[in-house]
Amino acid sequence: MFEFLFENLSKTIFLSESDKKIISQNFKQKKLLKRQFFLQEGNISFHTGFVTKGCLKTYTIDNNGNELIYQISIEGWWVTDLFSFLTGLPAMYNIEAIENCEMLIMDLANREEIFKNVPQFERYMRLMLENNYIANQRRLNSMLGGTAEERYLTFTNKYPEISNRVPLKTIASYLGIAPESLSRIRRNIK
Amino acid sequence: MFEFLFENLSKTIFLSESDKKIISQNFKQKKLLKRQFFLQEGNISFHTGFVTKGCLKTYTIDNNGNELIYQISIEGWWVTDLFSFLTGLPAMYNIEAIENCEMLIMDLANREEIFKNVPQFERYMRLMLENNYIANQRRLNSMLGGTAEERYLTFTNKYPEISNRVPLKTIASYLGIAPESLSRIRRNIK
DNA sequence: CGTCTATTTGAATGTACTCAAAAGCGGTGG
DNA sequence: CCACCGCTTTTGAGTACATTCAAATAGACG
Numbered sequence: 001m002f003e004f005l006f007e008n009l010s011k012t013i014f015l016s017e018s019d020k021k022i023i024s025q026n027f028k029q030k031k032l033l034k035r036q037f038f039l040q041e042g043n044i045s046f047h048t049g050f051v052t053k054g055c056l057k058t059y060t061i062d063n064n065g066n067e068l069i070y071q072i073s074i075e076g077w078w079v080t081d082l083f084s085f086l087t088g089l090p091a092m093y094n095i096e097a098i099e100n101c102e103m104l105i106m107d108l109a110n111r112e113e114i115f116k117n118v119p120q121f122e123r124y125m126r127l128m129l130e131n132n133y134i135a136n137q138r139r140l141n142s143m144l145g146g147t148a149e150e151r152y153l154t155f156t157n158k159y160p161e162i163s164n165r166v167p168l169k170t171i172a173s174y175l176g177i178a179p180e181s182l183s184r185i186r187r188n189i190k
Numbered sequence: 191m192f193e194f195l196f197e198n199l200s201k202t203i204f205l206s207e208s209d210k211k212i213i214s215q216n217f218k219q220k221k222l223l224k225r226q227f228f229l230q231e232g233n234i235s236f237h238t239g240f241v242t243k244g245c246l247k248t249y250t251i252d253n254n255g256n257e258l259i260y261q262i263s264i265e266g267w268w269v270t271d272l273f274s275f276l277t278g279l280p281a282m283y284n285i286e287a288i289e290n291c292e293m294l295i296m297d298l299a300n301r302e303e304i305f306k307n308v309p310q311f312e313r314y315m316r317l318m319l320e321n322n323y324i325a326n327q328r329r330l331n332s333m334l335g336g337t338a339e340e341r342y343l344t345f346t347n348k349y350p351e352i353s354n355r356v357p358l359k360t361i362a363s364y365l366g367i368a369p370e371s372l373s374r375i376r377r378n379i380k
Numbered sequence: 381c382g383t384c385t386a387t388t389t390g391a392a393t394g395t396a397c398t399c400a401a402a403a404g405c406g407g408t409g410g
Numbered sequence: 411c412c413a414c415c416g417c418t419t420t421t422g423a424g425t426a427c428a429t430t431c432a433a434a435t436a437g438a439c440g
Contacts, residue, residue, distance in 0.1 A: 062335045069334075070327065083324050092327075134273050136326045137260065137282075143333040144259070144366040145252040148396065168419065176334040181396055183420055338428070358387065371428055373388055 045084035054101030235274035244291030
């Protein structure tokens with residue numbers, strides 16, 4: 001459980017045993033059953049979670065009651081409404097387990113505590129934010145340019161593990177496509 | 191010129207006279223003629239600019255040679271390829287003046303120097319980044335949900351100054367619409 | 381004034397959507 | 411363990427929104 005987090009962090013930063021101890025003292029375990037919420041729109045996102053097992057979707061609801069999927073998160077991903085977490089203002093997103101999940105979660109105080117004692121953790125977080133920022137830019141780009149099929153191919157290419165694991169309609173929404181259309185696209189590709 | 195920057199900063203943070211002095215020592219003026227580039231794809235974005243006069247577009251070129259507009263920036267906006275600026279890696283965006291421009295620019299060292307001497311500037315930058323991050327999230331959301339017309343209305347509503355000032359085809363690309371379609375949308379609205 | 385680019389308009393086309401229904405799949409309770 | 415229910419996915423048919431292509435008009439700039 002923590003081992004998985006440490007492995008992940010170690011791809012970017014070096015962690016001594018005492019660093020690991022600090023970190024484990026500042027995360028706690030959280031389990032979610034399928035369909036349970038990690039966060040609901042309008043609430044404050046007090047925690048940032050690291051997914052060690054399972055899968056979650058982050059989404060808003062539009063005027064017609066449809067889910068607009070912002071993110072799909074599996075093992076090794078971080079989840080939160082970042083804006084709400086950092087500012088303490090209400091979240092715009094819902095975050096919901098689509099499989100039974102195990103996570104490690106920290107709040108702002110934990111984060112501060114780790115930053116203070118494990119300075120390289122701040123670097124890790126900064127890099128994560130940067131990567132996330134770029135991922136959003138690229139995704140915007142693909143929404144501006146490509147066709148539905150191109151977007152789908154880019155997606156499966158980038159996240160093969162996700163596309164076999166998550167309901168079609170969730171992926172469709174993530175890509176801004178109607179589920180029927182994505183079903184047809186999949187058929188045509190084979 | 192600097193006065194405009196100070197006004198802008200003062201909406202968020204307090205600046206003493208000596209703060210202002212530090213800041214003015216760490217920005218320099220830059221002028222761009224229409225069609226000149228502030229940054230070209232593949233180069234490193236050494237500077238972050240604050241627009242005091244004029245207008246720029248930030249874009250990539252897709253496989254068909256079309257511009258995909260990521261951002262349109264007028265007076266009071268900051269421009270850079272943020273990722274490239276922070277990491278020193280090559281930029282993915284082109285930034286080009288679409289009017290004659292006057293800007294105040296800083297490099298990473300200037301930024302560091304201001305952070306050191308005017309700590310509240312770091313807060314300003316952080317808030318700017320957060321707002322920018324959210325703006326991208328909302329824009330993604332509108333690309334997932336709405337029709338072309340809805341996106342256009344949201345845009346004109348949010349940036350009325352821009353929609354009267356910038357070529358139609360630039361706005362069309364920003365919204366992911368063909369220029370002919372946007373022309374028709376405008377006609378239908380009246 | 382002439383050239384080049386941007387915008388508008390028209391007509392035809394196409395991609396992706398909506399609506400409806402059938403088939404598939406998974407979970408639950410008898 | 412099987413039958414049933416609900417939800418997801420697939421398929422079909424018709425439609426609509428937006429695109430493409432082409433041409434005319436308007437506007438900007440040297």
